[in-house]
Amino acid sequence: METIQYNLPQDRIPRVWYNILPDLPSPLAPPLHPGTHQPLGPEDLAPLFPMSLILQEVSAEREIEIPEEVRQIYAQWRPSPLIRARRLEKALDTPAHIYYKYEGVSPAGSHKLNTAVPQAFYNKKAGTKRLSTETGAGQWGSALSMACSFLGLECKVYMVRVSYDQKPYRRALMEAFGASVTASPSTETESGRAILAEHPNSNGSLGIAISEAVEVAAKDPNTKYALGSVLNHVLLHQTVIGQEAIEQMALAGDEPDVIIGCTGGGSNFAGLVMPYLGRKIKGQCQARVVAVEPAACPSLTKGRFTYDFGDTAHLTPLVKMHTLGSTFIPPGIHAGGLRYHGMAPLVSHVLDLGLAEAVTVQQLDAFAAGIQFARAEGIIPAPEANHAVAQAIAEALRARAEGKPRTILFNLSGHGYFDMQSYIAYHAGTLENYEYPEEEIAMALAGLPSVE
Amino acid sequence: METIQYNLPQDRIPRVWYNILPDLPSPLAPPLHPGTHQPLGPEDLAPLFPMSLILQEVSAEREIEIPEEVRQIYAQWRPSPLIRARRLEKALDTPAHIYYKYEGVSPAGSHKLNTAVPQAFYNKKAGTKRLSTETGAGQWGSALSMACSFLGLECKVYMVRVSYDQKPYRRALMEAFGASVTASPSTETESGRAILAEHPNSNGSLGIAISEAVEVAAKDPNTKYALGSVLNHVLLHQTVIGQEAIEQMALAGDEPDVIIGCTGGGSNFAGLVMPYLGRKIKGQCQARVVAVEPAACPSLTKGRFTYDFGDTAHLTPLVKMHTLGSTFIPPGIHAGGLRYHGMAPLVSHVLDLGLAEAVTVQQLDAFAAGIQFARAEGIIPAPEANHAVAQAIAEALRARAEGKPRTILFNLSGHGYFDMQSYIAYHAGTLENYEYPEEEIAMALAGLPSVE
Numbered sequence: 091m092e093t094i095q096y097n098l099p100q101d102r103i104p105r106v107w108y109n110i111l112p113d114l115p116s117p118l119a120p121p122l123h124p125g126t127h128q129p130l131g132p133e134d135l136a137p138l139f140p141m142s143l144i145l146q147e148v149s150a151e152r153e154i155e156i157p158e159e160v161r162q163i164y165a166q167w168r169p170s171p172l173i174r175a176r177r178l179e180k181a182l183d184t185p186a187h188i189y190y191k192y193e194g195v196s197p198a199g200s201h202k203l204n205t206a207v208p209q210a211f212y213n214k215k216a217g218t219k220r221l222s223t224e225t226g227a228g229q230w231g232s233a234l235s236m237a238c239s240f241l242g243l244e245c246k247v248y249m250v251r252v253s254y255d256q257k258p259y260r261r262a263l264m265e266a267f268g269a270s271v272t273a274s275p276s277t278e279t280e281s282g283r284a285i286l287a288e289h290p291n292s293n294g295s296l297g298i299a300i301s302e303a304v305e306v307a308a309k310d311p312n313t314k315y316a317l318g319s320v321l322n323h324v325l326l327h328q329t330v331i332g333q334e335a336i337e338q339m340a341l342a343g344d345e346p347d348v349i350i351g352c353t354g355g356g357s358n359f360a361g362l363v364m365p366y367l368g369r370k371i372k373g374q375c376q377a378r379v380v381a382v383e384p385a386a387c388p389s390l391t392k393g394r395f396t397y398d399f400g401d402t403a404h405l406t407p408l409v410k411m412h413t414l415g416s417t418f419i420p421p422g423i424h425a426g427g428l429r430y431h432g433m434a435p436l437v438s439h440v441l442d443l444g445l446a447e448a449v450t451v452q453q454l455d456a457f458a459a460g461i462q463f464a465r466a467e468g469i470i471p472a473p474e475a476n477h478a479v480a481q482a483i484a485e486a487l488r489a490r491a492e493g494k495p496r497t498i499l500f501n502l503s504g505h506g507y508f509d510m511q512s513y514i515a516y517h518a519g520t521l522e523n524y525e526y527p528e529e530e531i532a533m534a535l536a537g538l539p540s541v542e
Numbered sequence: 543m544e545t546i547q548y549n550l551p552q553d554r555i556p557r558v559w560y561n562i563l564p565d566l567p568s569p570l571a572p573p574l575h576p577g578t579h580q581p582l583g584p585e586d587l588a589p590l591f592p593m594s595l596i597l598q599e600v601s602a603e604r605e606i607e608i609p610e611e612v613r614q615i616y617a618q619w620r621p622s623p624l625i626r627a628r629r630l631e632k633a634l635d636t637p638a639h640i641y642y643k644y645e646g647v648s649p650a651g652s653h654k655l656n657t658a659v660p661q662a663f664y665n666k667k668a669g670t671k672r673l674s675t676e677t678g679a680g681q682w683g684s685a686l687s688m689a690c691s692f693l694g695l696e697c698k699v700y701m702v703r704v705s706y707d708q709k710p711y712r713r714a715l716m717e718a719f720g721a722s723v724t725a726s727p728s729t730e731t732e733s734g735r736a737i738l739a740e741h742p743n744s745n746g747s748l749g750i751a752i753s754e755a756v757e758v759a760a761k762d763p764n765t766k767y768a769l770g771s772v773l774n775h776v777l778l779h780q781t782v783i784g785q786e787a788i789e790q791m792a793l794a795g796d797e798p799d800v801i802i803g804c805t806g807g808g809s810n811f812a813g814l815v816m817p818y819l820g821r822k823i824k825g826q827c828q829a830r831v832v833a834v835e836p837a838a839c840p841s842l843t844k845g846r847f848t849y850d851f852g853d854t855a856h857l858t859p860l861v862k863m864h865t866l867g868s869t870f871i872p873p874g875i876h877a878g879g880l881r882y883h884g885m886a887p888l889v890s891h892v893l894d895l896g897l898a899e900a901v902t903v904q905q906l907d908a909f910a911a912g913i914q915f916a917r918a919e920g921i922i923p924a925p926e927a928n929h930a931v932a933q934a935i936a937e938a939l940r941a942r943a944e945g946k947p948r949t950i951l952f953n954l955s956g957h958g959y960f961d962m963q964s965y966i967a968y969h970a971g972t973l974e975n976y977e978y979p980e981e982e983i984a985m986a987l988a989g990l991p992s993v994e
Contacts, residue, residue: 091552091553091610091613091617092614092617093552093617094552094614094617094618095552095617095618095619097549097551097552099549099722100545100546100547100549101543102543105805158543161543162543162546165543165545165546166546166547166625166919167547173618177692178632190800197920197921197922198920199959223948232960236920239918239920240629240918240920258962258966259711259962259963262962262963262965263922263959263962263965266913266917266922266965266969267917268917307947363625388704464718464719465691465719465720466691466692467649468618468648468649468650468655468661468688468691468692469649470718500709507651507715507959508959508962509961510711510714510960511711511714513715514710514711514716515715517714517718537719542557
């Protein structure tokens with residue numbers, strides 16, 4: 091029998107998160123205070139995050155120990171499977187080997203639980219009573235709701251309006267875990283009311299929802315804020331994915347030639363690739379590393395690498411990242427988790443260093459790839475993950491055209507069982523591609539803050 | 543770290559299905575021809591099933607080898623995890639150990655893929671071009687659609703009307719795999735048209751949908767019929783669950799005192815318990831074995847153990863089973879997979895022999911248990927599986943009240959990610975309990991065929 095799943099036992103759950111910062115050939119640009127434009131100190135972030143997470147954000151330690159309580163919760167679904175897509179390989183008639191790391195086995199259905207659990211854990215330990223957050227497609231909100239339910243915290247979720255309307259079941263899932271879910275922009279916050287005054291029918295965006303969640307946390311001493319991507323500590327928690335993948339690829343006796351992840355804020359991509367990039371920096375890995383973003387929201391391929399706000403209302407620090415401008419509202423593509431104007435500073439930085447490359451995929455191509463994958467492998471990918479699938483299939487077809495073997499590894503970051511409305515729309519022919527929204531992005535970029 | 547998952551490597555996927563028939567203290571009553579009331583011969587079933595499956599239906603072999611091609615497909619998700627529900631134990635403050643065998647990790651989301659794959663495999667080998675089937679909640683239809691996609695067969699699904707309307711995403715999933723899905727009763731068949739003539743607004747039932755799917759297969763030589771439960775060969779394929787569980791419980795160093803599964807047609811229950819009952823017959827297992835059915839459709843606890851038809855239009859053979867009468871249309875509970883008037887003959891027989899017992903659970907209690915489970919364990923169970931969860935929690939609370947340890951094992955047969963509408967209704971307070979529909983059942987029982 092051919093091996094399909096390369097699984098590790100529970101005691102192989104990583105004991106540390108891998109922090110690439112000390113291994114980088116040049117340091118990250120520091121986050122700046124939005125008012126003074128001076129580098130932030132830890133105390134500037136204290137209203138939003140517990141000190142343990144702030145220290146992880148700026149840590150210079152290569153390895154950060156995973157608390158035993160967090161590993162204990164990870165043990166319900168980790169190590170996640172590495173699966174060889176043998177039926178897809180046959181369907182594509184390719185000499186390539188295709189592997190996917192499947193994060194959809196988490197009870198939340200995506201990689202997001204990898205960071206939701208430690209964030210809830212450190213907050214609980216610091217005495218936080220409630221976490222506020224944003225969610226786009228709902229993967230992050232579901233994961234944080236679940237983690238809060240496990241750890242005994244309240245959870246307040248601002249859900250981007252377009253997803254709130256498209257995905258009632260996603261909301262029901264969060265509510266099943268006891269979370270309070272509000273469509274964003276909402277009338278509950280100043281940020282939300284300001285947007286609604288100008289755009290009463292606003293679809294919302296991750297940038298707006300972040301403003302609302304941050305505002306609520308800043309104003310209530312019992313509430314802290316939790317972010318599902320972008321920040322260093324969030325990406326750090328995801329490195330369990332890549333560490334496991336390295337061990338599992340060794341089990342498979344294979345070495346990836348190309349490593350692929352979709353990118354919205356950058357966390358599932360970073361989780362898979364950072365442990366590999368650490369090796370690449372040391373000359374121990376030659377793989378190409380490819381970030382895949384939607385053509386409608388191309389921050390890595392068309393954005394500027396500069397300081398910008400993380401949110402629309404400009405409540406967050408300034409961070410240096412690939413950005414389309416914080417006032418840019420991306421088109422309402424179904425991959426809601428990729429509708430973000432910016433990109434994790436760390437992902438932006440490794441791209442700038444030439445350690446990774448970026449490509450775009452159109453919405454219809456992403457769904458076509460998702461269906462092709464599902465018919466061979468059985469799993470319906472989340473619309474976000476379809477972008478990674480499309481690139482993996484493109485690489486496999488290139489290998490066939492060139493008649494060369496190639497080992498492809500991609501992150502199947504989540505399943506699409508809560509995204510079936512988008513598949514219905516795809517089958518009905520009502521989904522469309524979006525042209526690169528040139529004018530809107532130019533306007534948003536023109537409004538970038540000027541930082542010396 | 544406490545162990546949460548008891549996992550087996552890929553090479554521990556069972557090599558055989560366990561057939562309990564030769565171990566039973568008394569034989570099953572034979573199926574009878576619906577016209578002559580004489581025992582059926584294999585050739586009588588040939589229009590509906592390939593001969594390989596017919597021979598499995600009546601096999602006297604204790605072990606039936608699983609084809610390597612089937613094991614190869616199983617390898618994508620099998621062996622499925624056995625999980626110790628430690629957070630639920632803590633939440634219940636019980637001395638009981640609670641384990642669940644989680645079949646929701648299959649890409650189809652339930653145990654149904656365990657039999658869909660071999661059924662598609664044997665049909666493909668026999669030259670079948672298309673499979674027709676019924677589905678209630680959609681778990682079976684999804685699994686067969688996926689298996690047909692893997693093996694290269696067409697798939698035609700008659701989906702019970704009430705589920706078709708309640709669960710558009712379930713239908714979208716089947717269509718993503720290329721299946722053709724029709725609401726039942728439909729105008730496509732004589733059986734469907736006859737029902738619609740009498741009940742133009744019929745909600746449908748599994749019995750009606752079976753009639754439609756059987757009729758289509760009987761009339762088209764290129765089409766065979768596939769059933770998701772009830773028949774011996776279907777239950778046989780599910781015994782991979784119990785065989786794995788026995789090995790995993792040994793890994794856990796624990797022995798179940800009570801083994802629980804929900805019952806609609808009986809297949810997930812049988813899959814878990816038959817390997818244990820084989821041991822119980824030999825005196826090697828003392829566990830209580832409990833079937834849990836919905837109060838609204840109580841075939842085991844309130845039905846008659848007698849010959850009846852498997853479908854509403856009386857196209858199937860007569861089988862001896864616990865039945866509420868083939869004309870009984872169960873109330874529209876959300877556990878659509880449990881809305882069946884009958885019960886697998888094999889499950890009926892082991893109950894009759896005293897090897898297992900049966901209890902009922904009301905709809906609201908089932909959902910309350912599902913939410914309690916989800917908040918502790920993260921997984922939202924399918925509404926069907928909630929019945930098993932409710933009984934597992936009841937056993938754990940009894941252990942607490944008695945101050946006694948107890949080891950509980952139940953089958954979490956599927957996740958509820960396509961059933962969120964029922965959770966929305968539960969939270970909105972619009973779900974209701976159903977009284978035992980005494981009059982309707984009495985009428986249906988009065989119409990039972992008389993068999994000498």
